[in-house]
Amino acid sequence: MALAYTLAMKTCLSCSAPGIFLAACLATGQVLAAGPVSEQDYLGEMPVVLSVTRLAQPLNETPAAVTVLDRELIRRSGARDLAELLRLVPGFIFTHIEGAVKPTATYHADYDSITRHLDVYVDGRSVYSSLLVGTASLGMMGIVLEDIERIEVLRGSNSAAYGANAFLGVVNVVTRHAADTVGGMISVSAGQGNLRDGVARVGWGDSHAAFRLTAASQADDGFNKLADSKRMQQLNFRGDLQLTGRDELTLTAGHAALDWNSDTEYGVMDQRWRNSHARAEWTRTLDSASQFKLSATTDEELYRDFYPLMRADGVSRRVVLEGTYSFVANPAWRFVWGTHYRHEQVHSVDLFAGHPDQSFASWRLFGNAEWRPHAQWLVNMGGLWERHSIIGSESAPRLVVNFLAAPGHTLRVGATSAYKLPTLFELRSSWYLDGQPMIEARGGARSERIDTTEIGYLGQLHPTLSLDFRGFVEKVKGLLRYSRPCSGCGNDVVNKDPNTQRGWEGQLRWQPSPDTQVFLNHTRLSLVPDATSSALNTDPYRAPRHFSSFVLMQRLPENIDLSLIHTTTQSYFWVRKDDMLPAFRQTDLRLAKSFRLGTTRAEAAMFLRAIGGGHVDYVQRGLPEVYLDRRLHASLRLDF
């Protein structure tokens, strides 16, 4: 399936699907009314529904490497959360930081352990949390996989369309249109490690107005040898309304509550995270070649831990307003431009001792021009400019050329520059551990930058075999690091450690028959520190030198479905060089049978993680070893 909503039309990726038509004049002047069929049904005019601005860009025309995970793959992967799914995308590594409760995925290298350099969107809302250091890991857990229509993963920096935080890549999650989930769904899972999950969903309405409410709960005791149990509960709402022939409104809202404990350097900590959000997006189609979108989002978060010596409790609130206008000027030129305003405030007595209330505002302007000088050539020129109330201005330009060399074979060459703004924590924090200053940010932190040049190929090698390849040189500058200016001082947050990430990644997709699909991902990565970098932070082993994943999905007779996932990762470290994570392999197996109970569709499945036995998943001095066990769980899903 080649379906990636136009990257240039960034907010199109928030996908309320095309649902408008033009009022068109009927050439014959007759109104078609239900009645006997006549030649008028064959000869009459129809309004244009799927106009050019509403159609998604095919994958070979996107100005970036994109991997799409569709609903079927998500279901057959057996994954319980988004981070786990991302290990099926080339270039992504996946682990559990400090325990089962923190599934963490990152693209290429992370330099921290919290998915700091990846931006994740759900229906147009960024789930990147600026609380504390900034991470997408928590937000990624607040997504119900059964509600997802597809995930578009943009591998590579995308600040030119997404702004700060889209440093290494963007994960864009699109949930199902409410009209597509009318009815009910229940799913329950139970398994080893006291795993108990449940999802209940109800949808109502029709193509004019449809709504959905999903309640989900996930809980387990984590890995055997650790205290890392969790419970996640969430309630999500979505409404899709066709207000008039040319106006659509999409409403989303939700609340997530995550409680967990983890084995940390400071002992076992109980932690809590809460998130409430609401968003409205209005799309107006002006004519068959242009449209605009306006959206407003509000998001609140709370984090609390119960460890007395080093607390990091805080609340944050964010308001985002965005407008985008896109139009097709003629067959050779398409444009998108837009503006984005955000205001974020944080309150934390622990993190900002002395001045617990902090805030910032930022404006962005972005635009992209897509030029087709010739049927086989496509040029994307775009960029984003941001003005941050504390840091000042940043910009992220991008230039990408796609050459459709032959039908089914596309080459892509591009250069892009991206940035990551420091969070309020990195600029202003004053954080004490047991009375001693641990972090004292002096406000000198500036944006991290990454300049990428890449070459890509997307092609059909054979009717049943396709290849997606990306070769890249990613120059990272000014990584934010902790550094003590004097002994006894708290760590300042400063920019240093430039280094280069170089390598290639690819995915081979083979579909020898409609019942068999095979994916093979492989990534080769080397980190080359700059002469001025500090040895630790840019050590070549900070990311695995190569890693791969293999997925087989096979339909068997009697409506039985088999998936086999195998991942291999070379040795690397996350935090300290002496904490090398040994190389590991993991094989997971899923078997499912679908059947009917009257008009209800049902699927019973079992998922065995690490059938070859477990492996060490994360190592950090002072912490017990994080050992990912073999685990079996079973689930039953009913759709009415």
Add this chain to the structure above:
Amino acid sequence: MTYGLAWAQKPAIWIVTTDSGPVYREVADTVRGEIDRVLPDAVQWVVVPAQQIDVSAPAPKMIITVGSGALAAVAALPADVTAPVLATLLPRLAFDRELGRATKKLTASAIVLDQPPVRQAALIRAALPGARQVGLLLGPESRQMLLPLRSALQDYGFSVHAEDIGQRGMFAALQGILDDSDVVLAIADPAVFNSETISAVLTAGYRRQVPLVAFSPAYVKAGSLLGLYATPSQVGRAAAEATRAMLAGAPLPIPAAPREFSIDLNAAVARSLGLSLREDEMRRRMGATERKP
């Protein structure tokens, strides 16, 4: 006297159009043009819109109607007009309906707009070789087509999921077939496919990556992936062929679609779905697998 006799031997053919609209005229002009080209000056043509039929005109050897309104008008003519009727440019159901309503016995056949199910199945197979299940959304008119459609589609290796909008309503029926179909084949029925419902059908289908194969170029412009249809000229040429046979003494052919057909492709939708389709390639594949009906 001889002159009058010679004149009287030239057969008259009436072409009755539903109204004076351009589409009907195109069919009429094509028939005339084709016959005049191969049998110059052999026919006395009487071309009139339905409201202007003159029953006192010379009795025709055959009557060609263009459109369902024209057939209705001809069927209502007095019983002494007994010429065989070739109805053109109308759906098979409209033809059957008008014949059923006629108060007198009519010898009639038709060049219909409905494409043969076998051809529709062949097109879907040629365009989407990996497709396994075809969805059908049927209504009060099109539900009669279910059996021949199912049979032809199954012959081409498809399984069929058909929903009747009369049972669960349009929305539920559409969601039902989109859930498990790889492609939807639209069959003309104003209760199911019209300018009001087309938006919901195309957008819901597009969200699920399920393309629509429809029956007119207007649907392709709207967003349908493919359209399989016969143009007025193609209908006219088929009518001319039947007329020529009639003039040579053959009986009316059985009601059928024209041999010639057109395929329209929405290239933007095809690209967006990751399909690279070419009309000539699809025709070639259709020709290769076409089974004689």
